[in-house]
Amino acid sequence: MSVTLQSAATLLYEHHLLREIIAGDLWTMNPADVDGSDVPFAAVTYSTKEIVPGSLLFCKGRFKPEYLDGADGNGLAAYVATSDMGAYTKAPGLIVEDASKAMALLSAAFYGYPQDEMTVIGITGTKGKTTTSYFTHAMLSAASGGKAALFSSVDNCVDGHTFVESDLTTPESLDAFRMMREAADNGMQYLVMEVSSQAYKVSRVFGLQFDAAGFLNISPDHISPIEHPTFEDYLYCKRQIVRNTNALVLGEDCEHRNLIEDDAALDGVPVTTFAEGHADASVVAMPVDESHRRFAVTAFGQHVGDVSLAIDGDFNYANAAAAVALVAAVGLTVDDSMLEALGSVRISGRMEEFHDPSSNTLAIVDYAHNYASVKALLDFVEQRFGDRHPVVTLVTGSAGNKAYDRRAEIVEAAQDRIARLILTHEDTDTESILDVCKTMLASVTNEDLDARIILNRTEALETALNDARAANDPEHLQVVLAIGKGNERWVKVENRHVPYEGDDRIVERVFAE
Numbered sequence: 449m450s451v452t453l454q455s456a457a458t459l460l461y462e463h464h465l466l467r468e469i470i471a472g473d474l475w476t477m478n479p480a481d482v483d484g485s486d487v488p489f490a491a492v493t494y495s496t497k498e499i500v501p502g503s504l505l506f507c508k509g510r511f512k513p514e515y516l517d518g519a520d521g522n523g524l525a526a527y528v529a530t531s532d533m534g535a536y537t538k539a540p541g542l543i544v545e546d547a548s549k550a551m552a553l554l555s556a557a558f559y560g561y562p563q564d565e566m567t568v569i570g571i572t573g574t575k576g577k578t579t580t581s582y583f584t585h586a587m588l589s590a591a592s593g594g595k596a597a598l599f600s601s602v603d604n605c606v607d608g609h610t611f612v613e614s615d616l617t618t619p620e621s622l623d624a625f626r627m628m629r630e631a632a633d634n635g636m637q638y639l640v641m642e643v644s645s646q647a648y649k650v651s652r653v654f655g656l657q658f659d660a661a662g663f664l665n666i667s668p669d670h671i672s673p674i675e676h677p678t679f680e681d682y683l684y685c686k687r688q689i690v691r692n693t694n695a696l697v698l699g700e701d702c703e704h705r706n707l708i709e710d711d712a713a714l715d716g717v718p719v720t721t722f723a724e725g726h727a728d729a730s731v732v733a734m735p736v737d738e739s740h741r742r743f744a745v746t747a748f749g750q751h752v753g754d755v756s757l758a759i760d761g762d763f764n765y766a767n768a769a770a771a772v773a774l775v776a777a778v779g780l781t782v783d784d785s786m787l788e789a790l791g792s793v794r795i796s797g798r799m800e801e802f803h804d805p806s807s808n809t810l811a812i813v814d815y816a817h818n819y820a821s822v823k824a825l826l827d828f829v830e831q832r833f834g835d836r837h838p839v840v841t842l843v844t845g846s847a848g849n850k851a852y853d854r855r856a857e858i859v860e861a862a863q864d865r866i867a868r869l870i871l872t873h874e875d876t877d878t879e880s881i882l883d884v885c886k887t888m889l890a891s892v893t894n895e896d897l898d899a900r901i902i903l904n905r906t907e908a909l910e911t912a913l914n915d916a917r918a919a920n921d922p923e924h925l926q927v928v929l930a931i932g933k934g935n936e937r938w939v940k941v942e943n944r945h946v947p948y949e950g951d952d953r954i955v956e957r958v959f960a961e
C-alpha cells in the first residue's frame with residue numbers, strides 16, 4: 449500500500465496527531481501545498497543511517513537533530529517529528545504530537561495492514577511470556593501445517609521455520625509491521641508475539657488489535673529511569689493489552705486480577721482463565737502424580753489430554769495451560785497433534801538440566817532474573833530433588849542501568865534457600881557491574897550464607913561447578929543454578945555485545961573434564 453505525504457497527513461490528522469506541516473517557510477495544514485506531496489514514499493525508517501532516496505524518517509525517542517547531517521544528500525523525502533527540524537534538512541516535516549504513535553500508524557499503512565491477514569495473539573506478563581509464546585506457536589504450527597510466525601525476546605520467525613535472534617522483546621512498531629508483512633507474504637496464518645510493558649509505554653504496538661491476548665501474571669519488575677517510574681505505571685502499561693484485544697486469557701492466580709477483569713468488562717472483552725495445580729479456571733493443568741512429570745489438561749470441564757513437557761518446572765505447566773487457553777480463544781479445538789507439539793518444545797537456555805557423569809552434581813541453566821522466577825526455580829528444585837537433600841549454589845548477577853528493584857529481590861528470593869551465592873557479570877550499559885554486584889551483596893541479611901563476588905562470569909561458573917564436584921557427597925545433591933543469561937553467547941558491556949562462551953557450554957565443558 450502506498451503512503452504519500454498527503455495520505456500520511458490525513459491519517460495523522462484523523463488520529464489527532466498532526467500539529468502542522470512545515471516545508472521551508474511554508475506552514476500549512478494542507479499537504480497538497482507541498483511539492484511532491486502525492487509521490488509515494490519509497491521506504492520508511494527510524495534511523496538516519498538507513499535513509500535511501502524517497503525515505504520517510506521517524507525522529508523518535510532520544511533522536512538528535514544533528515543525526516540529519518547528510519540526510520538530504522541521501523534522498524530524505526520527509527520526516528515525522530515532534531519539532532521543526534528545518535534548520536537541519538530541506539525535507540518537509542510532519543510535526544506531530546507523538547512520533548512513536550505516528551510511526552506505528554504510518555508503518556501499519558506503509559506495509560498494508562498485514563495484521564489483518566493473520567490471526568494475531570499477544571502475550572504479556574512478568575514471567576513466562578517467551579515460554580508461553582513458544583508453546584502457543586508450536587500448537588498453532590501443528591494446527592496449520594507450519595504456518596505460524598513468532599516474535600519473541602529470543603528469536604523472531606516469519607516463515608514458520610527459520611528462527612533469527614531478536615533484539616527486543618517487542619520490536620519497534622516499524623519493524624513489527626515490516627516483519628508482519630513478510631510473514632503474511634510467506635503465507636503465515638498466525639502470529640504469536642510477546643508484548644512487553646515497554647511496548648505500550650513507547651507505543652510499539654499502538655493501534656494493533658489482537659485476536660486474543662494472554663495476561664499471565666504480574667509482579668514488581670522493570671522499574672528504572674529507562675523503563676517505568678513505579679509498579680503502578682508498569683502494571684498500567686501492561687493492562688493496555690486488555691483494551692486492544694478481542695478475547696483475554698488471564699492467569700487465575702494473577703495479582704490484581706479484579707482490576708484486569710474490570711478493564712475487560714469495561715471494554716466488553718470476554719475472559720477465560722488458566723491455572724496450574726487447582727481446578728478453578730477455564731483451562732487447568734493438574735499433575736497426575738507426585739513426580740509432576742505429567743499433567744492432565746482440562747478445558748472448560750473436558751479432559752483434553754495429558755501432557756509431559758520437555759522442559760521442567762510446574763510453572764511451565766501454568767504456561768502450557770495458558771497456551772491451550774489462547775489456542776482455544778482463537779477458535780481452535782485442541783487435538784493430540786497440538787498437545788504433542790506442546791510437549792516437545794524446548795527453549796534454549798531455559799530450564800536446561802545437566803547431570804555431571806562423574807559426581808553427584810546437577811547444573812541448571814535458566815533465564816530466571818527476578819523475584820518471581822528465582823522463587824519458581826527454587827520451588828522446582830525443592831519439589832523435584834528435595835529427597836536428595838540438595839545443596840544449592842546460585843550464580844547470578846543483575847542487569848546494569850535498569851530494573852533496579854531486581855537486585856535486592858533476587859537475593860531476597862534466594863538467600864534462605866541456598867548455601868552459596870556467587871555474584872557475577874550480567875548485561876550493562878554504562879553502570880559498573882561491580883557496583884551492581886556490591887549492591888546485591890549488601891542486601892544479603894542471612895549471615896550463614898556464603899556470598900561473594902567473582903566478576904568474571906566464566907570464572908564464577910567454573911568455581912561453582914568445580915567446588916560442587918569436589919564436594920563428592922553422596923548424601924547431598926550439589927545443585928548449581930546459573931541464571932539470567934540463558935544460552936546467550938555474549939554479555940553486553942556499554943550496551944555492546946562482547947563474546948561470551950555461554951553458561952550452557954561452560955557447564956558442558958567442565959562436566960566433560
Ligand SMILES: CC(=O)N[C@H]1[C@@H](OP(=O)(O)OP(=O)(O)OC[C@H]2O[C@@H](n3ccc(=O)[nH]c3=O)[C@H](O)[C@@H]2O)O[C@H](CO)[C@@H](O)[C@@H]1O[C@H](C)C(=O)N[C@@H](C)C(=O)N[C@H](CCC(=O)O)C(=O)O
Pocket residue numbers: 494495496497508509510511512515601615616617618619620644645646647650674675850
Ligand atoms: C526505552 C526504549 O524503548 N528504548 C529503545 C528505543 O530507544 P530510543 O528511541 O531512545 O533510541 P536511541 O537508540 O536512543 O536513538 C534515538 C533514535 O535516533 C536514531 N538514530 C540514532 C543514531 C543515528 O546516527 N541516527 C539515528 O537516526 C535511532 O535509530 C533512534 O530511532 O529504541 C531503540 C531502537 O530504536 C531501542 O534499542 C531502545 O531499547 C533499549 C536498548 C532498551 O534496553 N530497551 C528496553 C528497556 C526494552 O525495551 N525492554 C523491553 C522489555 C524487556 C523484557 O520484558 O524483558 C523490550 O520490549 O525489549
Ligand SMILES: Nc1ncnc2c1ncn2[C@@H]1O[C@H](COP(=O)(O)OP(=O)(O)OP(=O)(O)O)[C@@H](O)[C@H]1O
Pocket residue numbers: 573574575576577578579580601617664665763764766767797798799814815816817820821822824825
Ligand atoms: N509462569 C511462570 N512463573 C514464574 N516464573 C516463570 C514462569 N515461566 C517462566 N518462569 C521463569 O522465568 C524465566 C524466564 O521465562 P520466560 O523467558 O518465559 O519469561 P519472560 O516473561 O519472557 O521473561 P523476560 O521478559 O524477563 O525475558 C524462566 O527461565 C523461568 O525461570
